[in-house]
Amino acid sequence: MHIVLFDKADWRQALYPLTLTRPVADLRVGILTIAEKWGKWLNTPFSFLTPTYLSEKYPLTDDTGPLWLIRGNCCPDDRLCDTIAGLRPGEGLTDEDGWIAIHTDTTSLAAAVAGDYAPVRYPHPVTCIRHPEDIFLRNGAAIQADFDLLTKGRMSAKLSDSNRFIGDQVFAEPGATAECATFNSTTGPIYLGKNSEVWEGSLIRGAFALGEGAQVKMGTRVYSNVTVGPQCRVGGELNTCVIWGRSSKGHDGYLGSAVVGEWCNWGADTNNSNMKNNYKPVRLYDYDRRDYRNTGLQFCGTIMADHAKCAINTAFNTGTVVGVAASIFGAGMPPTYIPDFSWGGSEGFTTYDLDKMVETARLVYERRDCTFDEKEQKLLTAVFELTRENRKF
Numbered sequence: 001m002h003i004v005l006f007d008k009a010d011w012r013q014a015l016y017p018l019t020l021t022r023p024v025a026d027l028r029v030g031i032l033t034i035a036e037k038w039g040k041w042l043n044t045p046f047s048f049l050t051p052t053y054l055s056e057k058y059p060l061t062d063d064t065g066p067l068w069l070i071r072g073n074c075c076p077d078d079r080l081c082d083t084i085a086g087l088r089p090g091e092g093l094t095d096e097d098g099w100i101a102i103h104t105d106t107t108s109l110a111a112a113v114a115g116d117y118a119p120v121r122y123p124h125p126v127t128c129i130r131h132p133e134d135i136f137l138r139n140g141a142a143i144q145a146d147f148d149l150l151t152k153g154r155m156s157a158k159l160s161d162s163n164r165f166i167g168d169q170v171f172a173e174p175g176a177t178a179e180c181a182t183f184n185s186t187t188g189p190i191y192l193g194k195n196s197e198v199w200e201g202s203l204i205r206g207a208f209a210l211g212e213g214a215q216v217k218m219g220t221r222v223y224s225n226v227t228v229g230p231q232c233r234v235g236g237e238l239n240t241c242v243i244w245g246r247s248s249k250g251h252d253g254y255l256g257s258a259v260v261g262e263w264c265n266w267g268a269d270t271n272n273s274n275m276k277n278n279y280k281p282v283r284l285y286d287y288d289r290r291d292y293r294n295t296g297l298q299f300c301g302t303i304m305a306d307h308a309k310c311a312i313n314t315a316f317n318t319g320t321v322v323g324v325a326a327s328i329f330g331a332g333m334p335p336t337y338i339p340d341f342s343w344g345g346s347e348g349f350t351t352y353d354l355d356k357m358v359e360t361a362r363l364v365y366e367r368r369d370c371t372f373d374e375k376e377q378k379l380l381t382a383v384f385e386l387t388r389e390n391r392k393f
Helices: 009-013 034-042 078-085 106-113 132-137 139-151 354-367 374-386
Strands: 002-006 046-049 066-071 091-095 098-105 118-121 164-166 170-172 182-184 190-192 203-205 208-210 226-228 237-245 254-262 283-286 291-294 302-304 320-322 342-345 348-351
Touching (some): 132 139, 354 374
Parallel strands (some): 002 046, 091 118, 170 190, 182 203, 190 208, 208 226, 237 254
Antiparallel strands (some): 066 098, 091 098, 342 348
16 A cells, blocks of 8 residues: 545645645644655555646656555544545545545546545544644644654653753654753653754743754744754744744744745844734735635734745734745835745835746755755746736736
8 A cells, every 4th residue: 555645726725825836745734744644654655646747846656556545634643544544445534525535546546536436434523734824723733643653662862961851751863962951841742853953042842843954043942832844943932833844044033823834044033923913813815815814813923935035124914925935125014915936025026037036046955955956946937837927016
């Protein structure tokens, strides 16, 4: 058996701009991405059935034979995985939103997607990521679930005696280091990935996850429900937020009730508001509606897509959505919706020239010993064209 994680158009669009550059199942919530969770829970390889422009980077496996076709915005748990493992060929597990998983095979994959399966009703709740804010809202519980999954039966690497530990839910992977930091895991687990670093004077309160090779700089204050993905560098204040990976928020400034994608950069002293002055529910720009959607949340900060960057002292208003490869600079608050490939700030925007954006991306990748290849360029070119009509400045 292997897993194929399926992207349905309406699931993807409800999660724009985060899913403009990746399948839904490649979103990170907790320690792992959704796809990585399924792979570990079912102990089998996974691949993606996603739009053509994403499929070169996120290909469908060429394995033949039986497979589980799984809805890409659903997260696994013990009971759900046991039920999926018990499906017979041709059966599909369903709830009020449609199918959750189908036991099929490579030759019948298209038919299964089209609805050719025998339905089996699943009577229990399923954790789904339906909107961008669900990522930070569910992050604390997801960290706990991933922590239990990844650390069961294992012993933590030893951390320096210079640290202070409150509680007993701290787990360090091999190569993780920390000095003169305070870890409070009484409010949730703390997970330090392989070769990650926590520098002197940092105050960390669980639930917290630090990805492989990521760094927490000196004096950083981390509140609960925070994920810092692989190869990130963070500083300042972080609260109830997820940074996907390879992004930098390396200086003072507040990030809260937020999601930040991959290859992003926050300039020094950049802050986001996560509550309105009048305490009313926050509205977020919705790509599918081409209008603002009431989240019903009192706390909701910034949703920032991949490759976006902002200059020093940027001040993001409550409920700001920043599109793919947007570049924000200048005085004053930028608008609460910044289209993909925008260049500017509060005084107005123009289109960020694709060639210039690619030139910068190559330098950013090189700085992290990565290669910006033709595959990456083709993907971003497709996103540039896909979002062209949004840039009506």
